[in-house]
Amino acid sequence: MKIIILAAEDDNHTAPIKWALEKAGYTVVCWTGLGWTEQQQASVLLNQDEKDIITIGGHTVDTGDVVWIRRPEPPVTNPNTSAVDKKFASVEYRAFFHSTLFMLQTLPVWCINPFSAARLINQKPVQLRVARKCGMKTPATLMSNAPQDVRQFFSRPGSRNICKGFTPHIWQKEGFTSVAITETFELTSEQLPSDEVLTYAPAIYQERIPKEFDVRMVLMGNNIYSYALNNTKKALDWRQDATLGHVTAEKIETPPEIVKSVLAFAQQFGICFGSLDFGVDAHGQWWFLEINEEGQFLWLDQFNREARLMEKFCAFITAPQGSTVPLEDREHLFPSLQEYEDMPTEQKVQPIPRPNREEPFLSNEA
Amino acid sequence: MNNNRVLIRRGARNLSEQEVAQVNGGTPHTTTACTLSAAKTLDGDVFLGEC
Numbered sequence: 001m002k003i004i005i006l007a008a009e010d011d012n013h014t015a016p017i018k019w020a021l022e023k024a025g026y027t028v029v030c031w032t033g034l035g036w037t038e039q040q041q042a043s044v045l046l047n048q049d050e051k052d053i054i055t056i057g058g059h060t061v062d063t064g065d066v067v068w069i070r071r072p073e074p075p076v077t078n079p080n081t082s083a084v085d086k087k088f089a090s091v092e093y094r095a096f097f098h099s100t101l102f103m104l105q106t107l108p109v110w111c112i113n114p115f116s117a118a119r120l121i122n123q124k125p126v127q128l129r130v131a132r133k134c135g136m137k138t139p140a141t142l143m144s145n146a147p148q149d150v151r152q153f154f155s156r157p158g159s160r161n162i163c164k165g166f167t168p169h170i171w172q173k174e175g176f177t178s179v180a181i182t183e184t185f186e187l188t189s190e191q192l193p194s195d196e197v198l199t200y201a202p203a204i205y206q207e208r209i210p211k212e213f214d215v216r217m218v219l220m221g222n223n224i225y226s227y228a229l230n231n232t233k234k235a236l237d238w239r240q241d242a243t244l245g246h247v248t249a250e251k252i253e254t255p256p257e258i259v260k261s262v263l264a265f266a267q268q269f270g271i272c273f274g275s276l277d278f279g280v281d282a283h284g285q286w287w288f289l290e291i292n293e294e295g296q297f298l299w300l301d302q303f304n305r306e307a308r309l310m311e312k313f314c315a316f317i318t319a320p321q322g323s324t325v326p327l328e329d330r331e332h333l334f335p336s337l338q339e340y341e342d343m344p345t346e347q348k349v350q351p352i353p354r355p356n357r358e359e360p361f362l363s364n365e366a
Numbered sequence: 367m368n369n370n371r372v373l374i375r376r377g378a379r380n381l382s383e384q385e386v387a388q389v390n391g392g393t394p395h396t397t398t399a400c401t402l403s404a405a406k407t408l409d410g411d412v413f414l415g416e417c
Contacts, residue, residue, distance in 0.1 A: 163373060163374070163377055164374075165374045169374070169378075171375060171378060178380060178381070179380070179381045180375070180378040180379065180380050180381070181378055181379055181381060182374055182377075182378050183377065183378060183379045184377075185377035185379075187373075187377070193369070193373055193376070194369075197369070197370065197371075197372070197373060198373065200370075200371075200372045200373070201372040201373065201374060203373055203374055275411060292411035295411040296411055
């Protein structure tokens, strides 16, 4: 059995986890995603005898392999492609890339997570709806670009609301180091812009939960680990303050009814791994906010060295699929994130240069 | 700010110098914040690649 990570080797989670798995004796290979170079090429061979073969980055996907679809990068076409063929080639690359990822989940391998499940669960309205159906409390939410619907949502008596985007984005001032980054912010009906502006980009408008603290939960199979995030600056969105170390992560017990709901939620989508966000109000009620099935989780090890989520994750993906053996029983087999961080820089994976391309998440401002 | 900007941009937060230094830092970040890594990939919770 080998572990195939679909991500670049310098991905912030791939690098330390690959190192930890290899230290424990496992075979790990990475595939950045489909591209024209030899390391990024792929083949899907469908035979008459049903012995179908997928090869990615020169590695054959074998029965019993674990495929962690961490963060494959968008396909990279050959720069020498004729200018008049570039658009066609780009669409073909994208189609083949998706075909390959979908094919993986039809093979006798363990995909974390199956690509089809990942694509579905990453849709914000779907995850909120299914969370509610599975018994979790969810805030009233409107996702819209229709001005009248937005204004009506904000006219609910006594409501306090927040606004956030579907995706993160960065605006960088040309010639300056200053950067603006998307963040959840409170918004009143008086602050709503013109109807015209509301149509410039859809957004998520949501009832503001009077939360006492946030919870980041990490799901690994049937194992659930919850951490209370105490944001010393009491910011609405703890993510940015986490960057500066203004957040503490304290392990807390997950209420049994939330465990039951989360496991039902995961089963309904067909996922086995993910990072979930909750807000906990003054009554101790947990409000489901969102799930990122490939969300970041190693930062919890940095904020709470007892968490040992890296070791737990290594134990998780090296155990048989569906194993009920506690991850804590095997986590000692793997080194910690702290050990990786303590290594000299030159021994760690260095940033890999990328071809210049227009990143969808980055805009330059004049 | 220009009144013609998208609403989300109006609510975006300007990063402090310390945060910008991290954005442009030389080592891959492991925090969950939405930042650019030195390799100019987005380090955030949301998987923007091929979803």
